Amino acid sequence: MKQGDFIKEGFSLFDKINHHLVINYYSILDIELSPKQFMVLHLIHEIEPAKIQDISHQLQLSMSSVSQLVNKLEQGNYVSRSINPQNRREILVRIDGKGKDFFKKYEEMDDLVIEKYYSKLSLKETKQFRDFAQKLYNIITEESDHV
Structure with missing residues (x-):
């Protein structure tokens, strides 16, 4: 498998995660x-x-x-x-x-999702996730500043 294939597979998994969370949790926010x-x-x-x-x-x-x-x-x-x-x-x-009401509910949903799912990751995995997200963000923002 090529690097691009792994990236696409990762995106697909995050899409599925987000879809599940939106349907099961964030839909409660009743966003209009x-x-x-x-x-x-x-x-x-x-x-x-x-x-x-x-x-x-x-x-x-x-x-x-x-x-x-x-x-x-x-x-x-x-x-x-x-x-x-x-x-x-x-x-x-x-x-x-x-x-204010919206962000209070949003924060409650985030806390619920973190407690129910993300807390099952080890502290090391959680830090790796955060570090990866930070590195990717830095790469993207540095590149977009040069466009």
């Missing part, structure tokens, strides 16, 4: 968001407070596209906007009501 809305919400959660410009840059979406996505999230009470007191021309976006 589009994939792009979810990506924006998740990024805001990571870098809160987020600026529209930062979201646009990190997700490589146009400013108007991000603004429309944030509008939808704001209408759904997932996020709120406020003026940046240090720079009144900037708008800051924060997780709000339904967004």
Whole structure:
């Protein structure tokens, strides 16, 4: 088997894992968001407070596209906007009501999945998994910075 075949087999297995987890656990979250809305919400959660410009840059979406996505999230009470007191021309976006509830449930699901499945891996295997993911992330981000 070639290296590419092993990679494809690994991807296929992760697809099956994710499919199983989505059906059995994450479907409980009752997500009413589009994939792009979810990506924006998740990024805001990571870098809160987020600026529209930062979201646009990190997700490589146009400013108007991000603004429309944030509008939808704001209408759904997932996020709120406020003026940046240090720079009144900037708008800051924060997780709000339904967004806070969503991430609380999301964290509970993650904890449940970790406890039920990933905890069965040894500490050494868990560290290897994390180290592999970090190495692959570094390779991908370094390569994409040169494109």
